[in-house]
Amino acid sequence: MTVPAAPPTTRRWWVLLALCLSVLLVSVDNTIVNVALPTLGRELSASTSDLQWVVDGYTLAFAALLLLGGALGDRFGRRRVLEIGLVLFAATSVLAATADTTAQLVVGRVAMGVSAAAIYPATLALLVSTFTDRRERATAIGIWSAVTGLSVAIGPVSGGLLLEQFAWGSVFLVNLPLAAAAVVAGRVLLTESADPRPRRFDLVGAAASIAGIGLLVSTTIEAPDRGWSSAATVGGYVAAVAALALFVRWELRQEAPMLDVRLFTDRRVSVGSGAIALAFFSLFGFIFLITQYFQAVRGYDTLTAGLATLPFALVIAPVSPLAILAMRAVGTKLVVAAGLLTMAAGFVVAAGSTLESAYWGRIVVAMVLMAAGLGLVTGPATEAVMGALRSAEAGAGSAVNDTVREVGGTLGVAVVGSVLSTVYGPAVVDGLTGAGAPAGAAGSAADSVFAGLAVAGSLPGEATLAVQQSFLDGVSAGSWVCAAVSAAGALVVLALLPAQHRTADPDLAAAPAAMIS
Incomplete structure (x- = not known):
């Protein structure tokens, strides 16, 4: 398929806006459901494991099918697959919104993840084919990364606003108008592209x-x-x-x-993608903890809990584009390593929280550090991966970048959530038993913090404090895991990631856009 040359400058930035709308739609669904977890726990009698599946059912399907989604775009046209994915995303959002049981909701979330896997790889692939100038492309990737980062806060805030007025299904139904807008914007602004020599599946x-x-x-x-x-x-x-x-x-x-694993012999690809995976591992794991913490320990309602995550958005938005400027000034290695170390510092601060910790103190400081670190990591690390590859390899680079991001986030929720359960379960059973709860009731409290609070409601006041302290112990343990992972990643980046990109690929600007994914 022959594809026109890159569009004029003004149109290119409108194209980026259309792509960012699609990115925002699927990225927000990584986090919008987190603020609804307490509601789901109560109304669907969901355990901590069930709640993990509500979150990870989406990200697991999303991550596992990204490579296949990219291959479909290469073969049948990236804009076409993007549009089909958006339509299916809207339809599967209705499926999730109308679920009556946890199992049905998980099925709906998995179906949404399948649809998202058709959308996400096309956005970075179309961005690379649109912005052929190296400096423009780096700036565009910085904005694209900022949108992904902003979704960390936009999800909980928008979810809190919706849950304040509507039933929990509204956090999925809101996707319908957004998907429609993304389809229209793509139809008007995007130019079709595909691999002129499509590979066999x-x-x-x-x-x-x-x-x-x-x-x-x-x-x-x-x-x-x-x-x-x-x-x-x-x-x-x-x-x-x-x-x-x-x-x-x-x-x-x-x-x-489907994925040329030899690409990972280039340290820009292997270490850059590893940094992205570890950053999102830590962040998504912590978001799973903090949204429950705000409601179970601090007693916030859904709207206040969502608004409490705003420091993420307020910090990521300015830091992400500044990270690209810093990358040009001091090199990729130092910026990415500084980002991971800053995130690690934020998790250490969070790990020291107590029941008396003030929101406008330790909690905000922790979130600001995490958000600043993420902003420093994502844009430069993504540009390291994409900038290390020649034009013909850009499609594989897009697949690697997208896949490690989602796999990292998925494992983050799974691992950190499991650490939380491992610490919280025995602690809450001991605490409630000591407060006079029957053995059976104390055992059921181990399912989730909200089950624990329900049991504690019929006991003396110290029982509620025991549940909250047990949960906070789990949050602390999970935060230490995130800190260790981020710090280890920073050391690997300092040791192995090249300081600068290689010379820009000379055929990048001249290559037909159809060859660029």
């Missing part, structure tokens, strides 16, 4: 990647209930490693692989 690679990621995440979520050393947990991890090893071996043997 790699069904074995797709199946192996889906199985590997799915087993890894599901095993982690269920580990606290099954036991970390149980046969089911150990067997799940062994099967996940085997599936991922099969994926790598299969891809290495293919002439036209």
Whole structure:
């Protein structure tokens, strides 16, 4: 398929606006449901594991199918697949909104994730084909990354506003007008592009990647209930490693692989994508904790809990474009490493929270540090991945960037949520038993903090404090995990990520847009 040259300057930025609308739609759904978790826990009698699946059902399907979504765009046209994904996203949002049980809601969320996997890879691919100038492209990626970061706060705030006035299904129904606007904007502004030499579908690679990621995440979520050393947990991890090893071996043997894993021999790709994965691992894991903390420990209603996450948006918005300027001045290595260390500092501050910690103090400081760190990481690390590749490899770069972002976030919720459950469960049982709760009631309180608060409601006042302290202990443990992961990532970046990009690919601007994903 022949694709016109890059559009004029003014039109290019309008194209970016249209792409950012689609990015915002699918990115917000990573976090908008978090503020509804307490409501879902009460109305659907959902356990902590159930709530993890409500969040991760979306991100798991999203992450596992991104490579396939990118391949479909290459073959059938990126704008076409983007539009189909947007329509399906709206339809599956209705499915989630009308669920009557937790199982139905998880199915709806998985279906939404499948649709999102068709949308997200097309946005970065179309951005790269639109902005062929290296400096313009870096700026556009900075804005694109800022939108993804902003969704961290926009999701909880918009969810809180909706839940204040409507039932929980409204957090999904709001997607309908946004999806319609994105379809119209794409139809007016976007130019179709596709690979002129489309590859055969790699069904074995797709199946192996889906199985590997799915087993890894599901095993982690269920580990606290099954036991970390149980046969089911150990067997799940062994099967996940085997599936991922099969994926790598299969891809290495293919002439036209779904993902050329040899790209990871370039440290800009491997370390840059790893930094993105670790940043979103830590952030999504913490968001899963903090939205419940605001309601269960601080007693905020849904709107106040959503508004309490605004520091993320207020900090990410200015820092993300500034990170691109800093990257040009001092190099990618220092900016990305500084971002991960700043995030680690934020998690350390959060880990020291007590029941008496003031919001306008330790909590805000922690969120500001996390948001600033994320803003420093995402744009420069994404540009490191994309800038390391030649034109013909840009599609693979888009797939790598998108996939590691979602896999990192998915595992973050799974791992940090599991740490929370592992610490909270035994602590709350001991606390409630000591406060006079029957053994059966204390055991049921281990399902979630909201179940614990319900049990504590019929006991003396110190029982509620015991539940909140048990949950806060879990939040602290999860925050320490996030801090350790971020700090380790910073050390790897300092040791291995090249300080600067290589010289810009000379054929990037001249290559046909159809060759750029």
